[in-house]
Amino acid sequence: MNGPPTILVFDSGLGGLTVLREVVRARDDAHYLYVADDAFFPYGHHSEEEIVARVVPLIGELISAHRPDLAVIACNTASTLVMPHLRERYSVPFVGTVPAIKPACAASKTKRVSVLGTKGTVQREYTRGLIRDFAQGCEVTLVGSAELAALAEAALSGGNVSDEQISDELTPCFVGAGEDKSKRTDTIVLACTHYPLLLDRLNRLAPWPVDWIDPAPAIARRVANLLGEPAGDIGGTAARMLFTSGRPHRLNDALVPFFGGRTPA
Numbered sequence: 001m002n003g004p005p006t007i008l009v010f011d012s013g014l015g016g017l018t019v020l021r022e023v024v025r026a027r028d029d030a031h032y033l034y035v036a037d038d039a040f041f042p043y044g045h046h047s048e049e050e051i052v053a054r055v056v057p058l059i060g061e062l063i064s065a066h067r068p069d070l071a072v073i074a075c076n077t078a079s080t081l082v083m084p085h086l087r088e089r090y091s092v093p094f095v096g097t098v099p100a101i102k103p104a105c106a107a108s109k110t111k112r113v114s115v116l117g118t119k120g121t122v123q124r125e126y127t128r129g130l131i132r133d134f135a136q137g138c139e140v141t142l143v144g145s146a147e148l149a150a151l152a153e154a155a156l157s158g159g160n161v162s163d164e165q166i167s168d169e170l171t172p173c174f175v176g177a178g179e180d181k182s183k184r185t186d187t188i189v190l191a192c193t194h195y196p197l198l199l200d201r202l203n204r205l206a207p208w209p210v211d212w213i214d215p216a217p218a219i220a221r222r223v224a225n226l227l228g229e230p231a232g233d234i235g236g237t238a239a240r241m242l243f244t245s246g247r248p249h250r251l252n253d254a255l256v257p258f259f260g261g262r263t264p265a
Contacts, residue, residue: 006031008068013041015194016074017258022220024260029230031238039244043077044118080126099191100215102134108187111138114173117191119144145169152194239264
């Protein structure tokens with residue numbers, strides 16, 4: 001392609017910023033448009049049919065308006081529901097986000113893995129299918145959180161989120177307390193892109209050390225592979241952030257690290 005590519009990163013809210021951060025590191029030559037569907041957040045409060053009916057035409061409108069070269073659906077809930085519809089309807093290459101169960105189970109030494117996601121993600125047949133296909137003898141605990149995504153958004157926006165609120169959502173992931181350390185949960189899949197926003201606090205509040213599996217680096221590698229080699233050292237690449245509610249983002253200082261040092265318009 002001639003000139004820097006335009007990459008659309010889409011999420012229900014701010015969680016996809018954790019994916020954006022890794023994609024920018026992999027392709028800092030690109031223009032970036034981040035779209036947060038805050039008018040419909042959180043997706044967990046809507047049925048599968050409602051999410052498909054919302055997201056598929058919305059992505060079409062964004063493609064028509066902004067002409068991205070590639071689109072990243074940086075949301076587990078949306079990806080597990082809409083990717084076949086998007087690929088059937090639109091010619092733009094899409095990269096989705098799914099729970100990283102396969103690498104987590106491959107890496108676990110104790111064979112106890114937890115999947116921390118939204119209630120919708122952990123209940124979805126897609127997730128259970130990943131466990132059937134890739135558990136590799138692991139005992140996999142599914143933990144559906146109703147509040148952690150909203151807590152992550154609040155924390156990023158400067159709100160007061162207590163350790164107790166986070167611990168309440170996190171504690172069910174840790175299986176084997178009181179048992180031999182070799183039998184405890186040692187790997188946790190972060191199956192919502194919002195959760196890495198809280199990673200420092202998750203580490204601090206964990207009752208024992210675990211490996212946290214974040215799919216963002218793998219997504220970034222996939223994006224880089226699909227786009228091919230950068231065209232060269234191109235300066236002046238743009239960054240923009242849109243909320244579907246139309247509200248201004250007012251988060252410049254907090255957002256700059258995710259956009260690779262750029263201040264998003």
